[in-house]
Amino acid sequence: MTGGVPTGDELVVMLAALANPLRLRIVARLAGGRDYVSRMARDIGISRPLLHMHLQRLEAAGLIAGSLELSEDGKAMKYYELTDFHLHLTASTVAEAVQTLTRSDPDRGPSSKEQS
Amino acid sequence: MTGGVPTGDELVVMLAALANPLRLRIVARLAGGRDYVSRMARDIGISRPLLHMHLQRLEAAGLIAGSLELSEDGKAMKYYELTDFHLHLTASTVAEAVQTLTRSDPDRGPSSKEQS
DNA sequence: TTCATATGTAAGGAAATTCTTTCACATGAA
DNA sequence: TTCATGTGAAAGAATTTCCTTACATATGAA
Numbered sequence: 001m002t003g004g005v006p007t008g009d010e011l012v013v014m015l016a017a018l019a020n021p022l023r024l025r026i027v028a029r030l031a032g033g034r035d036y037v038s039r040m041a042r043d044i045g046i047s048r049p050l051l052h053m054h055l056q057r058l059e060a061a062g063l064i065a066g067s068l069e070l071s072e073d074g075k076a077m078k079y080y081e082l083t084d085f086h087l088h089l090t091a092s093t094v095a096e097a098v099q100t101l102t103r104s105d106p107d108r109g110p111s112s113k114e115q116s
Numbered sequence: 117m118t119g120g121v122p123t124g125d126e127l128v129v130m131l132a133a134l135a136n137p138l139r140l141r142i143v144a145r146l147a148g149g150r151d152y153v154s155r156m157a158r159d160i161g162i163s164r165p166l167l168h169m170h171l172q173r174l175e176a177a178g179l180i181a182g183s184l185e186l187s188e189d190g191k192a193m194k195y196y197e198l199t200d201f202h203l204h205l206t207a208s209t210v211a212e213a214v215q216t217l218t219r220s221d222p223d224r225g226p227s228s229k230e231q232s
Numbered sequence: 233t234t235c236a237t238a239t240g241t242a243a244g245g246a247a248a249t250t251c252t253t254t255c256a257c258a259t260g261a262a
Numbered sequence: 263t264t265c266a267t268g269t270g271a272a273a274g275a276a277t278t279t280c281c282t283t284a285c286a287t288a289t290g291a292a
Contacts, residue, residue, distance in 0.1 A: 008137070008140065009137075011140070012135060012136070012137050012140065015131055015134050015135035016135040018131050018135075018205065018210070019128060019131035019132040019134075019135040020128070020220075020279090020280090021124070021125075021128050021217055021219040021220035022220045022280090024124065024127070024128065024210055024213065024214050024217060025214055025217065025220065027207065027210045027211070027214075028210055028211040028213075028214035030207075031207040031208060031210065031211040032211075036238085037238085037239075038237080038238060038239085044222065045222030045223060046222055046281090047281075047282070047283090048238095048239090048240095049240085049241080049242095049281085049282075049283085049284095050280080050281055050282080052239090052240075052241085053279095053280080053281085054280090057279095068239085070289095071237095071238085071289095073237090073289075073290055073291090074238095074288090074289050074290065075237060075238045075239085075288085075289060075290080076238060076239055076288075076289080077238065077239085078238085078239065078240090082207045084207075085205070085206065085207070086204070086205065086206045087203070087204075087205040087206075088202075088203075088204060088205075089134065089201070089202065089203040089204075089205065090201065090202045090203075091143065091146075091147040091198045091200075091201070092147060094134070094140055094143045094144055094147065095143070095144040095147040095148075097140065097144075098140050098141055098143075098144035101137055101140060101141065103137040104136075104137035104138045104141065106160065106161030106162055107161060132249095136249090136250090138250090152268085153268085153269080154267080154268060154269085162251090163251080163252070163253090164268095164269090165251085165252075165253085165254095165270090165271080165272095166250080166251055166252075168269090168270075168271085169249095169250080169251085170250090173249095184269085187267095187268085189259075189260055189261090189267090190258090190259050190260065190268095191258085191259060191260075191267060191268045191269085192258075192259080192268060192269055193268065193269085194268085194269065194270090233292100234291100234292085235290105235291085235292075236289100236290090236291085236292100237288100237289080237290085237291100238287100238288080238289075238290105239286100239287075239288075239289105240285105240286085240287080241284100241285085241286085242283105242284085242285080242286100243282100243283085243284085243285100244281100244282085244283085244284105245280100245281090245282085245283105246279105246280085246281080246282105247278100247279080247280075247281100248277105248278080248279070248280085249276105249277080249278070249279080250275100250276085250277075250278085251274100251275085251276080251277095252273100252274085252275085252276100253272105253273085253274085253275105254271100254272085254273080254274105255270105255271085255272080255273100256269100256270085256271085256272100257268100257269080257270085258267100258268080258269075259266100259267080259268080259269105260265105260266090260267080260268105261264100261265085261266085261267100262263105262264085262265080262266100
């Protein structure tokens, strides 16, 4: 499962990952079971490179996990599945997460965007 | 309070509104009580036009509500306060919301972005 | 070999987001 | 009037996001 309480920075990444209609559809798709990239692209009706980008975004946020496997006929298949993520978003939840938020601090941080 | 279960389209707007470090800080700030624009801009340390933009984004998502009031000395003050929003995000929650998602449907909708 | 399947990634552009600067307007106090 | 406070909004640049097209590789089957 996804580690309990996310930090402010992690929360931003998770929210940004979910704040897209196509990625929400992907999550909903995977809620019905794991699947591999090419098949999802066909079913959803988008190009494979585009799906690949969205999947990476979701995986980086820890919402899905991918594993490269070999099918019976030897093809390399990249399977993705959901993680047990659960986010409770309320005013107090957000206030708590912001305490561990390092980005967009007009005082401390250099400007606005910074990587780890 | 914010109407119970959001539609898929509303969910995207809410998530997009929260998926920004500065806006999370604003929400956390308002969790401590209502406040008006200029004062928040000073305290947080950003320009008033920038804060104005972020506040509008949050208000459009239904996460905050603003009201124009007159101070004792006659100045027009725009006060903002939080709404009682609460979002439970899990795989099944997302799957349910996607059923009422009209955007980014490769089949139906024209292309990707569409307003109401 | 050629075809169909699977994978990944790079290049480029359109569109959206984010932020700064600037302008305009109104009120009370000095 | 001038200054300090408050409001709103437009214009433009820098950056990010989103998407398409194209290329490169590998496997099994025909």
